[in-house]
Amino acid sequence: MNEIKIFSPATVANVSCGFDVLGFCLDSIGDEMVIRKTDRKGIFITKIEGYDLPFEAEKNVAGVSALAMYADAKPDFGFEIEIYKNIKPGSGVGSSSASAAGSVFGMNVLLGNPYNNTELSYFAMKGEALASQSEHADNIAPALFGGFTLVKSVSPLEILEIPTPNNLYATIIHPQIEIKTSEARAILPKEVALKDAISQWANVGSLIHGLHTSNYGLIERSLHDAIVEPHRSKLIPLYHDVKASAKAAGALGCGISGSGPSIFSLCEGIDAAKKVELAIRKVYANSDIEFDTYVSKINAEGMKILK
Numbered sequence: 243m244n245e246i247k248i249f250s251p252a253t254v255a256n257v258s259c260g261f262d263v264l265g266f267c268l269d270s271i272g273d274e275m276v277i278r279k280t281d282r283k284g285i286f287i288t289k290i291e292g293y294d295l296p297f298e299a300e301k302n303v304a305g306v307s308a309l310a311m312y313a314d315a316k317p318d319f320g321f322e323i324e325i326y327k328n329i330k331p332g333s334g335v336g337s338s339s340a341s342a343a344g345s346v347f348g349m350n351v352l353l354g355n356p357y358n359n360t361e362l363s364y365f366a367m368k369g370e371a372l373a374s375q376s377e378h379a380d381n382i383a384p385a386l387f388g389g390f391t392l393v394k395s396v397s398p399l400e401i402l403e404i405p406t407p408n409n410l411y412a413t414i415i416h417p418q419i420e421i422k423t424s425e426a427r428a429i430l431p432k433e434v435a436l437k438d439a440i441s442q443w444a445n446v447g448s449l450i451h452g453l454h455t456s457n458y459g460l461i462e463r464s465l466h467d468a469i470v471e472p473h474r475s476k477l478i479p480l481y482h483d484v485k486a487s488a489k490a491a492g493a494l495g496c497g498i499s500g501s502g503p504s505i506f507s508l509c510e511g512i513d514a515a516k517k518v519e520l521a522i523r524k525v526y527a528n529s530d531i532e533f534d535t536y537v538s539k540i541n542a543e544g545m546k547i548l549k
């Protein structure tokens with residue numbers, strides 16, 4: 243096989259209480275990428291559609307992760323990468339991760355799958371670091387493994403796959419402002435109060451248990467964030483109104499998706515997710531902020547090979 247076309251999914255990182263460790267994969271939004279073997283040695287980004295992003299491999303997250311894997315694999319040929327971007331950069335649903343993980347996923351298939359998903363996550367983290375100035379894997383892991391993931395450690399990299407209850411859906415609202423992950427990280431405090439840490443790790447533990455046991459009530463009671471949300475919510479217009487509307491419409495929980503500005507809600511069933519979508523659309527519809535919304539099943543598969 244000399245060429246592959248893939249769907250590289252959007253992802254929601256943090257999931258309220260799990261800053262930098264928890265994430266889940268979306269089904270209804272993602273980029274497409276074509277990866278092709280070429281006689282020319284090296285990594286070449288030959289096409290980008292959708293958004294204006296750098297073509298130099300060293301400046302594009304897809305190229306940085308590809309170069310990290312290329313240096314390890316040392317093939318006697320090169321790779322061309324085409325990126326068809328649907329996920330707006332800086333939207334908070336893992337735009338950079340979709341590219342960073344997509345290039346190495348596609349290259350791995352063309353190389354005959356020498357690397358497992360954890361090894362691919364390691365290379366993809368090198369690309370993610372270019373965008374966010376930090377090596378975190380909470381978007382990359384769900385993009386590659388699918389479903390919910392927990393990054394137990396980045397060094398050494400250890401990723402746990404968490405079972406996803408069948409009837410869990412996400413509703414996303416994306417106000418059209420850009421928040422760079424690097425900037426949203428820079429505003430966070432370096433230290434946290436012990437009482438906040440206690441509530442946060444209790445919620446992470448109970449959320450994981452709720453996911454394992456399909457206990458929607460426990461999931462609902464665990465979707466809180468005492469540490470990051472108070473700081474980042476100030477960057478998102480009408481954040482608290484959206485959250486209140488989502489909860490009133492029946493969401494299990496609602497929080498900042500990744501570093502924002504997107505806001506996610508988790509819901510039991512597609513009908514509840516659509517009801518939440520209608521409710522939160524009304525919040526921005528009464529303002530001058532443009533926005534998109536979408537409802538997605540949790541994508542258990544992650545990356546998909548299109549051809």
Ligand SMILES: Nc1ncnc2c1ncn2[C@@H]1O[C@H](COP(=O)(O)OP(=O)(O)O)[C@@H](O)[C@H]1O
Nearest residue numbers: 302303331332333334336337338341373422423
């Ligand atoms: N292939 C790429 N896809 C998305 N963003 C990229 C890519 N290559 C470089 N970037 C840069 O990464 C930044 C967006 O990443 P980030 O702030 O983490 O947003 P997101 O939350 O959408 O991933 C932008 O500055 C963008 O120019």
Ligand SMILES: N[C@@H](CCOP(=O)(O)O)C(=O)O
Nearest residue numbers: 255262334335336423500501
């Ligand atoms: N844990 C990171 C996740 C950033 O996600 P993104 O989708 O905004 O890139 C953080 O919160 O900084």
